Amino acid sequence: MDSNPISKPEISAAIDKLWTKFLPEIRERVAVLEAAAAGFEANTLTITQQEEASSAAHKLAGTLGTFGLTRGTVLARELELMYAEDSGPDAAMGAKLTSITAELKGIVEERK
Amino acid sequence: MARKILIIDDEEDIREVAALSLESVSGWEVVTASSGAQGLARAMEHKPDAILLDVMMPGMDGPTTFRELRKNPATARIPVLLLTAKVQSTDQRRFADLGVEAVLFKPFDPLTLSAQIAGILGWS
Numbered sequence: 001m002d003s004n005p006i007s008k009p010e011i012s013a014a015i016d017k018l019w020t021k022f023l024p025e026i027r028e029r030v031a032v033l034e035a036a037a038a039g040f041e042a043n044t045l046t047i048t049q050q051e052e053a054s055s056a057a058h059k060l061a062g063t064l065g066t067f068g069l070t071r072g073t074v075l076a077r078e079l080e081l082m083y084a085e086d087s088g089p090d091a092a093m094g095a096k097l098t099s100i101t102a103e104l105k106g107i108v109e110e111r112k
Numbered sequence: 113m114a115r116k117i118l119i120i121d122d123e124e125d126i127r128e129v130a131a132l133s134l135e136s137v138s139g140w141e142v143v144t145a146s147s148g149a150q151g152l153a154r155a156m157e158h159k160p161d162a163i164l165l166d167v168m169m170p171g172m173d174g175p176t177t178f179r180e181l182r183k184n185p186a187t188a189r190i191p192v193l194l195l196t197a198k199v200q201s202t203d204q205r206r207f208a209d210l211g212v213e214a215v216l217f218k219p220f221d222p223l224t225l226s227a228q229i230a231g232i233l234g235w236s
Contacts, residue, residue, distance in 0.1 A: 008223060011136050015129060015222055022125040058168065059123060062197030065219025066129050073219050077199065 019067050019111065026063065029056040030105050033079060037097040040089055054083035060104070072107045075100050115235065116141040118158060120151030120177065121166035121195065126218065130164060130195075133222035140226065148172030152180055155187045162233055164216070167196040167207065175210055182211070191233055195220075 036053035039045035057080035064072030079100055082089045089097055117140050121127045124146070131142040143158045145151035149172055155163060163181070167174035174194055181187045194207050197218040207215045214232045216225075230236075 011132070011223060014132055014136065018125065018128055018132065022128075025125065058197055062218030063123070063125055066126070066222060067219075070219070077197075 015067065016112075022063075023108075026060065026108055029060050030101070030108055032056040033060075033101045033104065036083065037094075037101045040097055041094045045088060050083050050088050054080055057083060064107070067111065069107055069111060072104055075104045075107070079104070114139055114141050115162070116143065116158060116160045117229070118143045118145065118151065118154055118160040118163045120145045120148065120154075120163060120169075120174075122146055122169040123166070126166070126195075129222055130220070130225065133220075133225045134229075137223060138226035138230070148174070148177035148180070151177055152184070152187070155181060155190060156184070159186075160190060162191045162193065162213075162229065164193050164195050164229070165212075167194055167198060175207070178210055178212060193229060193232065 032052050033056055036045060036049050039049050057076045060076035061073050061080055064070075064076060079097070082093060082097065115138070117134055119127050119130050119134075119142060121130070121144075127144045127146070131144055134140045134142050143154050143160060145154045148169055151163070151165070165174045165177060169177075172180070174196070178192055178194070181190065181192060191213040194210070194212050194215045195218060196203070196207060196215060198204070198207075199217065204215060216228065220228070
Protein backbone atom coordinates (compact mmCIF):
# COMPACT_ATOMS: atom_id res chain seq x y z
CA MET A 1 0.00 0.00 0.00
CA ASP A 2 1.25 3.44 -0.81
CA SER A 3 -0.59 5.52 1.78
CA ASN A 4 -3.74 5.61 3.86
CA PRO A 5 -5.04 9.13 3.41
CA ILE A 6 -8.63 8.58 4.57
CA SER A 7 -9.91 6.74 7.65
CA LYS A 8 -12.31 3.79 7.55
CA PRO A 9 -15.30 5.81 8.89
CA GLU A 10 -14.66 8.46 6.24
CA ILE A 11 -14.63 5.82 3.51
CA SER A 12 -17.86 4.34 4.85
CA ALA A 13 -19.43 7.80 4.84
CA ALA A 14 -18.26 8.33 1.25
CA ILE A 15 -19.77 4.99 0.24
CA ASP A 16 -23.04 6.02 1.91
CA LYS A 17 -23.03 9.15 -0.24
CA LEU A 18 -22.55 7.03 -3.36
CA TRP A 19 -25.46 4.84 -2.25
CA THR A 20 -27.67 7.93 -2.08
CA LYS A 21 -26.42 9.06 -5.49
CA PHE A 22 -27.10 5.72 -7.17
CA LEU A 23 -30.27 4.76 -5.29
CA PRO A 24 -32.58 6.00 -8.09
CA GLU A 25 -30.77 3.74 -10.57
CA ILE A 26 -30.90 0.80 -8.15
CA ARG A 27 -34.62 1.41 -7.63
CA GLU A 28 -35.12 1.37 -11.40
CA ARG A 29 -33.49 -2.06 -11.57
CA VAL A 30 -35.75 -3.31 -8.78
CA ALA A 31 -38.76 -1.88 -10.67
CA VAL A 32 -37.71 -3.90 -13.75
CA LEU A 33 -37.76 -7.02 -11.57
CA GLU A 34 -41.15 -6.13 -10.10
CA ALA A 35 -42.62 -5.64 -13.56
CA ALA A 36 -41.16 -8.94 -14.75
CA ALA A 37 -42.50 -10.85 -11.73
CA ALA A 38 -45.94 -9.30 -12.26
CA GLY A 39 -45.74 -10.15 -15.97
CA PHE A 40 -44.81 -13.72 -15.18
CA GLU A 41 -47.70 -14.13 -12.75
CA ALA A 42 -50.07 -12.66 -15.36
CA ASN A 43 -48.55 -14.88 -18.06
CA THR A 44 -47.59 -11.81 -20.11
CA LEU A 45 -43.81 -11.90 -19.60
CA THR A 46 -42.09 -11.18 -22.92
CA ILE A 47 -38.65 -12.38 -23.96
CA THR A 48 -37.43 -8.77 -23.86
CA GLN A 49 -38.79 -8.34 -20.32
CA GLN A 50 -37.13 -11.59 -19.30
CA GLU A 51 -33.78 -10.46 -20.70
CA GLU A 52 -34.09 -7.06 -19.04
CA ALA A 53 -34.93 -8.74 -15.74
CA SER A 54 -31.92 -11.04 -16.02
CA SER A 55 -29.68 -8.06 -16.75
CA ALA A 56 -31.13 -5.97 -13.91
CA ALA A 57 -30.71 -8.88 -11.48
CA HIS A 58 -27.12 -9.40 -12.64
CA LYS A 59 -26.28 -5.75 -12.04
CA LEU A 60 -27.94 -5.74 -8.63
CA ALA A 61 -26.06 -8.91 -7.68
CA GLY A 62 -22.79 -7.15 -8.43
CA THR A 63 -23.70 -3.88 -6.78
CA LEU A 64 -25.70 -4.54 -3.61
CA GLY A 65 -23.01 -6.48 -1.76
CA THR A 66 -20.52 -3.75 -2.53
CA PHE A 67 -22.76 -1.45 -0.52
CA GLY A 68 -22.89 -3.99 2.31
CA LEU A 69 -26.16 -5.66 1.28
CA THR A 70 -24.92 -9.23 0.98
CA ARG A 71 -28.42 -10.73 1.32
CA GLY A 72 -29.47 -8.50 -1.56
CA THR A 73 -26.72 -9.98 -3.71
CA VAL A 74 -27.84 -13.53 -2.84
CA LEU A 75 -31.45 -12.77 -3.80
CA ALA A 76 -30.48 -10.94 -7.00
CA ARG A 77 -28.29 -13.88 -8.06
CA GLU A 78 -31.20 -16.25 -7.51
CA LEU A 79 -33.42 -14.07 -9.71
CA GLU A 80 -30.71 -13.77 -12.36
CA LEU A 81 -30.46 -17.54 -12.64
CA MET A 82 -34.24 -17.93 -12.82
CA TYR A 83 -34.59 -15.36 -15.59
CA ALA A 84 -31.51 -16.60 -17.44
CA GLU A 85 -33.16 -19.93 -18.28
CA ASP A 86 -33.91 -20.10 -22.02
CA SER A 87 -37.45 -21.16 -21.28
CA GLY A 88 -37.87 -18.49 -18.58
CA PRO A 89 -38.66 -19.19 -14.96
CA ASP A 90 -40.31 -22.48 -14.17
CA ALA A 91 -44.11 -22.22 -14.17
CA ALA A 92 -44.29 -23.07 -10.47
CA MET A 93 -41.93 -20.23 -9.62
CA GLY A 94 -44.34 -17.31 -9.95
CA ALA A 95 -44.95 -16.83 -6.25
CA LYS A 96 -41.27 -17.29 -5.51
CA LEU A 97 -40.28 -14.64 -8.06
CA THR A 98 -42.68 -12.20 -6.45
CA SER A 99 -41.59 -12.93 -2.89
CA ILE A 100 -37.86 -12.75 -3.67
CA THR A 101 -38.38 -9.49 -5.53
CA ALA A 102 -40.38 -8.06 -2.61
CA GLU A 103 -37.66 -9.04 -0.14
CA LEU A 104 -35.03 -7.51 -2.40
CA LYS A 105 -36.98 -4.26 -2.59
CA GLY A 106 -37.31 -4.19 1.19
CA ILE A 107 -33.55 -4.61 1.62
CA VAL A 108 -32.86 -1.76 -0.79
CA GLU A 109 -35.38 0.56 0.87
CA GLU A 110 -34.21 -0.20 4.39
CA ARG A 111 -30.57 0.73 3.79
CA LYS A 112 -29.83 4.10 5.35
CA MET B 113 5.23 6.33 -6.01
CA ALA B 114 1.47 5.97 -6.33
CA ARG B 115 0.18 3.18 -8.54
CA LYS B 116 -2.11 3.99 -11.42
CA ILE B 117 -5.14 1.78 -12.07
CA LEU B 118 -7.50 1.85 -15.01
CA ILE B 119 -11.05 0.71 -14.21
CA ILE B 120 -13.11 -0.33 -17.24
CA ASP B 121 -16.76 -0.94 -16.36
CA ASP B 122 -20.01 0.18 -17.98
CA GLU B 123 -21.72 0.51 -14.60
CA GLU B 124 -21.12 3.95 -13.14
CA ASP B 125 -21.87 2.90 -9.56
CA ILE B 126 -19.25 0.14 -9.68
CA ARG B 127 -16.69 2.50 -11.26
CA GLU B 128 -17.24 5.11 -8.60
CA VAL B 129 -17.15 2.75 -5.62
CA ALA B 130 -14.03 1.01 -6.94
CA ALA B 131 -12.34 4.35 -7.66
CA LEU B 132 -13.23 5.64 -4.21
CA SER B 133 -11.87 2.46 -2.69
CA LEU B 134 -8.55 2.44 -4.54
CA GLU B 135 -7.94 6.18 -4.16
CA SER B 136 -9.00 6.44 -0.54
CA VAL B 137 -7.66 3.24 0.95
CA SER B 138 -4.33 3.11 -0.88
CA GLY B 139 -3.86 6.49 -2.45
CA TRP B 140 -3.63 5.04 -5.94
CA GLU B 141 -4.35 7.16 -8.97
CA VAL B 142 -7.46 5.96 -10.78
CA VAL B 143 -8.49 6.43 -14.39
CA THR B 144 -11.89 5.16 -15.52
CA ALA B 145 -13.52 4.12 -18.76
CA SER B 146 -17.16 3.21 -19.39
CA SER B 147 -16.63 0.88 -22.35
CA GLY B 148 -14.08 -1.50 -23.80
CA ALA B 149 -13.27 0.88 -26.66
CA GLN B 150 -12.77 3.79 -24.30
CA GLY B 151 -10.68 1.53 -22.07
CA LEU B 152 -8.30 0.68 -24.93
CA ALA B 153 -7.78 4.39 -25.60
CA ARG B 154 -7.29 5.21 -21.91
CA ALA B 155 -4.80 2.35 -21.55
CA MET B 156 -2.75 3.76 -24.44
CA GLU B 157 -2.96 7.28 -23.07
CA HIS B 158 -2.29 6.63 -19.38
CA LYS B 159 -0.17 3.45 -19.36
CA PRO B 160 -1.62 2.22 -16.05
CA ASP B 161 0.18 -0.20 -13.74
CA ALA B 162 -2.84 -2.51 -13.87
CA ILE B 163 -6.32 -2.71 -15.36
CA LEU B 164 -9.51 -3.76 -13.58
CA LEU B 165 -11.75 -4.97 -16.40
CA ASP B 166 -15.45 -5.78 -16.22
CA VAL B 167 -16.54 -8.91 -18.10
CA MET B 168 -20.09 -8.11 -19.18
CA MET B 169 -20.28 -4.84 -21.08
CA PRO B 170 -22.37 -3.85 -24.08
CA GLY B 171 -20.43 -3.61 -27.32
CA MET B 172 -16.89 -4.78 -26.69
CA ASP B 173 -17.05 -7.12 -23.70
CA GLY B 174 -14.25 -7.74 -21.20
CA PRO B 175 -12.66 -10.80 -22.86
CA THR B 176 -12.59 -9.03 -26.25
CA THR B 177 -11.12 -5.91 -24.65
CA PHE B 178 -8.47 -8.06 -22.99
CA ARG B 179 -7.49 -9.67 -26.29
CA GLU B 180 -7.21 -6.23 -27.92
CA LEU B 181 -5.01 -5.04 -25.07
CA ARG B 182 -2.74 -8.04 -25.58
CA LYS B 183 -2.51 -7.47 -29.35
CA ASN B 184 -1.15 -3.96 -28.87
CA PRO B 185 2.56 -3.92 -27.92
CA ALA B 186 1.98 -0.71 -25.94
CA THR B 187 -0.53 -2.37 -23.62
CA ALA B 188 0.33 -6.06 -23.94
CA ARG B 189 2.27 -6.26 -20.69
CA ILE B 190 -0.15 -4.40 -18.44
CA PRO B 191 -1.56 -6.80 -15.82
CA VAL B 192 -5.29 -7.27 -16.23
CA LEU B 193 -7.68 -8.40 -13.50
CA LEU B 194 -11.15 -9.36 -14.63
CA LEU B 195 -14.07 -8.22 -12.51
CA THR B 196 -17.26 -10.24 -12.77
CA ALA B 197 -20.55 -10.91 -11.05
CA LYS B 198 -20.68 -14.35 -12.72
CA VAL B 199 -20.25 -17.07 -10.14
CA GLN B 200 -20.85 -20.22 -12.16
CA SER B 201 -17.76 -22.43 -12.28
CA THR B 202 -17.88 -22.81 -16.08
CA ASP B 203 -17.68 -19.03 -16.45
CA GLN B 204 -14.87 -18.83 -13.93
CA ARG B 205 -12.80 -21.44 -15.79
CA ARG B 206 -13.43 -19.70 -19.12
CA PHE B 207 -12.26 -16.37 -17.73
CA ALA B 208 -9.21 -17.85 -16.03
CA ASP B 209 -8.21 -19.54 -19.31
CA LEU B 210 -7.96 -16.16 -21.03
CA GLY B 211 -4.60 -15.53 -19.40
CA VAL B 212 -5.54 -12.67 -17.10
CA GLU B 213 -3.68 -12.15 -13.82
CA ALA B 214 -6.76 -12.97 -11.77
CA VAL B 215 -10.52 -13.02 -11.73
CA LEU B 216 -12.12 -10.90 -9.01
CA PHE B 217 -15.75 -11.14 -8.09
CA LYS B 218 -18.51 -8.61 -7.60
CA PRO B 219 -19.56 -7.67 -5.09
CA PHE B 220 -16.19 -6.62 -3.68
CA ASP B 221 -15.38 -5.12 -0.31
CA PRO B 222 -14.38 -1.49 -0.89
CA LEU B 223 -12.20 -1.57 2.20
CA THR B 224 -10.09 -4.53 1.05
CA LEU B 225 -10.15 -4.30 -2.76
CA SER B 226 -6.79 -2.56 -3.05
CA ALA B 227 -5.15 -5.04 -0.66
CA GLN B 228 -6.54 -7.88 -2.77
CA ILE B 229 -5.15 -6.36 -5.96
CA ALA B 230 -1.81 -5.54 -4.35
CA GLY B 231 -1.51 -9.10 -3.07
CA ILE B 232 -2.22 -10.62 -6.47
CA LEU B 233 0.24 -8.35 -8.25
CA GLY B 234 2.92 -8.60 -5.56
CA TRP B 235 2.84 -4.91 -4.80
CA SER B 236 4.18 -4.06 -1.35
